[in-house]
Amino acid sequence: MVIVFALVVLLVLGALVAGNWLVWRRLFRDTTRGPGLVRRTGAVLIAGGWALTVAAFVAERSGAPFWLQQLLAWPGFLWLALSIYLLLGVLAGEVVRPLLRRWLERRASAETAVVREEPVPVGAATGGSGPTQAPAADVPASEPVPASEPVRAPSRRLFVSRVIGGAAAAAAVGTVGVGTYGVLNGPSVKRVTVPLAKLPRAAHGFRIAVVSDIHLGPVLGRGFAQKVVDTINATQPDLIAVVGNLVDGSVKDLGPAAAPLAQLTARHGAYFVTGNHEYFSGAEQWIDEVRRLGLRPLENARTELPHFDLAGVNDVSGEDEGQGPDYEKALGDRDTTRACVLLAHQPVQIHDAVDHGVDLQLSGHTHGGQLWPGNLLAAAANPTVAGLERYGDTQLYVSRGAGAWGPPTRVGAPSDITVVELASRQA
Structure with missing residues (x-):
């Protein structure tokens, strides 16, 4: 097993070195x-960029001083x-x-052919009877004509x-610039209608605001959290579901950044389940902390709302x-005649949800791939990358x-x- 891991690491490192070269x-x-200077600058830029990237990840995972995490995060992650x-x-x-080289070669060949086919003017050849060229202005022998420097x-x-x-x-810088902006x-607001067979008529139109993967950390801070909260509240939902990966860091460092979550407002409250990054962050x-801010954590728990059950798993x-x-x-002990909505961070948890008769699972985790073509990797690891799909009698929204x-x-x-x-x- 150790040999296989070492070979994988060497393969990845080899691919990184080859790509950067x-x-x-x-x-x-x-x-x-x-x-010259340009080539040396390029080597320093690439090597230095990767050094900052590695340092940013190490600082975040090792719990380095938060100011140092912030200092490294922007240049390293970008x-x-x-x-x-x-x-x-x-x-x-x-x-x-x-293709471009071939096009230029053909163009140059065509221009050369045109020049060769141009007729020679009468009298230009030696011994011709045409008009003679006017004599050049007299130049003293002591003053030679200065030769201009040839332009390469x-x-x-x-x-x-x-x-x-x-x-x-230019394309890379533009793509990253637009994607960062x-x-x-x-985030924008997306609206999806999900029919549930067991949902009573009285609950028709019940709206759940689903937010996942906020990832407050050394880059996205309090200002970003406030934008998320304002966007959610503007939709006037009946219930708010925060389905994991809220933070990348400790309560000590990120408590102030998460403070705007206390402003979340919904008729039936706001609920929270853990994501994988919560277990990296305490x-x-x-x-x-989220309980103190007014959210209700569902730690392998269920609450009975007026017309359906809301459950959450770690x-x-x-x-x-x-x-x-x-x-x-x-x-395990719920009334299976009632509709059930499950909050579970990762889409792979859908198979257990199907086994337990859940009607709808709400998840995140994939980021939709985040950086194309990352969606291809996300699709290999998750049953659904984004959107609504059905698995038997259970629907999954990611x-x-x-x-x-x-x-x-x-x-x-x-x-x-x-x-x-x-x-x-x-x-």
């Missing part, structure tokens, strides 16, 4: 005529996102490069490298601490989440707060 080669080596799209841009350039035009290869490298860099600007402390990451999900405790983990950037997976409107088939 390709980025350096295409953006810095191939765009310059020889060794470099991670930028490096992804620089590599993708360079790889896309490998497809365009031969870039070769075709150098020109192509600069065009493609510049386009790749989208996160910092706050789950018990955060459960006490995240599977809690199993390492003896606090994993307990479906029997949360659902939110893309309100915040972001690592880079405060989203590409192809915009953040959201979802208002799930329950519909009765009797209405």
Whole structure:
């Protein structure tokens, strides 16, 4: 097992080194005529960026002073996102490069052919009878004509490298810039109607505001939390469900950032279940903190609302601490004639929900992939990446989440707060 793990680590490191070497080669080596400041600057930029990225993750996980986490997080995490799209841009350039070179070669060949076919003017050849060229102005022998410095035009290869490298860099910076602005600007509201067979007519139109993966931390702080709270309250929900990954850090560091959650307002209250990141950040402390802020944690527990049951289970990451999900405790003795909505952070928990007759599971965790093509990796690890799907008699809705983990950037997976409107088939 240790050998397999070591081989995987070596494979990943090899891929990272190869990818970064390709980025350096295409953006810095191939765009310059020889060794110099630009190539050295590129090497320092890439190596330094990755050093900041590693330092940012280590500082966050090791509980370093919060000011140091904040200092490292912005440049380190943004470099991670930028490096992804620089590599993708360079790889896309490998497809365009031969096409552009071939087009330039054909254009140059066509221009050369036109020049060769131009007729020679009469009298231009030696011994011709045409008009003679006017004599040049007299120049004293003591004053030679100054020779101008020749301008070295870039070769075709150098020109192509600069065009493609510049386009790749511009595309990467633009993509990360737009994706970061989208996160910092706050999540949008998405609305989904979910019919439940057991829901009575009196509960038709009941609205649950689902928010997941806020990820308060060294990058997203109190201001972002306030935007999330204001967006949720503006939807005027009947109930609020916070389905995990609220924070990346301790109550000591992030308590002030989470304070706006006390302003959440809904007729039937706000509920909370743990996500995997709570267990990296001190789950018990955060459960006490959200309770103090007015949210009700559902720790493998259930509450009977007027027209349906609302249950919640701990995240599977809690199993390492003896606090994993307990479906029997949360659902075992319930009245199965009543509709049941389950809050569970990870979509993989749907299979247990199906076994216990849950009507609807609300989850997050995937971020919708967050950074394209991360959705492909998320799809390999989760039954549903985003949206509403059915598993037997149980429906699963997965939110893309309100915040972001690592880079405060989203590409192809915009953040959201979802208002799930329950519909009765009797209405």
